[in-house]
Amino acid sequence: MFEILIxxxxxxxVALSGALIPGPLLxxxxxxxxxxxxxxxxxxVVGHLAVEVVILLLLLAGIGYVLAHPLLERTxxxxxxxxxxxxxxxxxxSLRARRYKIQVTCFHPFVGGVLFSSIFNPTVPLWWVGVGFALLLQAYSVASFAGVAAWLIGHYAADFGWFSLVSHLVSSSHAAVEKIRILLLRICVVILLLLGLYLVVKYSVFF
Known part of the structure; x- marks a missing residue:
């Protein structure tokens, strides 16, 4: 029982350590x-988890070996x-024109969760290929399917807990001070830009 509960x-x-790092989804x-x-x-998070379920199914089908190919990973x-x-x-x-809105916020939050866990954030599927699936295999080797289920429960609890807390704190700030909202939007734009530059540099053929 301990092997399962642990x-x-x-x-x-493991999930919280990734969620706490500023990224496109945050x-x-x-x-x-x-x-x-x-x-x-x-x-x-529901959209985010939907993507992760699909990734897990694809990994179980053996596509992880394909996704791990250096050329596809770079693309x-x-x-x-x-x-x-x-x-x-x-x-x-838009911010310079005083339209205080990030362009992709027009998406429904579920759609945003899907996009920012896949095409707008390729580190999520790559993380599952390189790290997540290996940890699931370890859980399986220790406690079979019950261990995998327990690991996933902990993983999803971290995602729901952290992003729900962020959403609550941010919305409370919005109700109190409009300047905080604008500052947060600017910070988010900078984060997206830096992450984009990081990915381009990391996967560029020139480096």
Whole structure:
């Protein structure tokens, strides 16, 4: 029983360590929550989890070996990087024109959760190929399918808990001070731009 239960905190803290790092998904949740309130976090996570379920099914089908190919990994990384730069640039122009809105916040939060866990954030599928699936195999080797289920429960609990908290705190700030909302949007734009540049540099053939 201990071998099963220990997988819950392992899955929780592994997921939390990734969620706490500023990234496209966190930037989207922050920006969207300033406009539509505290319910955004959980809805975005549902889209995020939908992508992860598909990734897991594909990994089980053996596509992980294909995704791990260096050329495909580079293509996915560069595509995501350029898209993030495009979004950040467009949003920056909107902020300068005093239209305080990040361009992609027009998406429904579920759709945003899907996009920012896939094409706008290629690190998510690559993380599952390189790290997540290996950890699931370890959980399976220790506690079979019960260990895998426990690990996933902890993993998803971290995602729901963290992004729900972020959404709640941001929406509360929005209700209190409009300047905080604008500052957060600017920070989100910078994060998206830096992450886009990072992906382009990382996966460029020149480096």
């Amino acid at each position: 997988q819950i905190p392992i899955g929780f803290f 930037a989207y949740v922050t920006a969207k929550s300033t406009e539509e309130g505290r319910q955004i976090g959980p809805l975005v 996915i990384g560069l595509t995501g990087g350029f898209l993030l730069i495009l979004i950040a640039s467009s949003s920056l122009r």
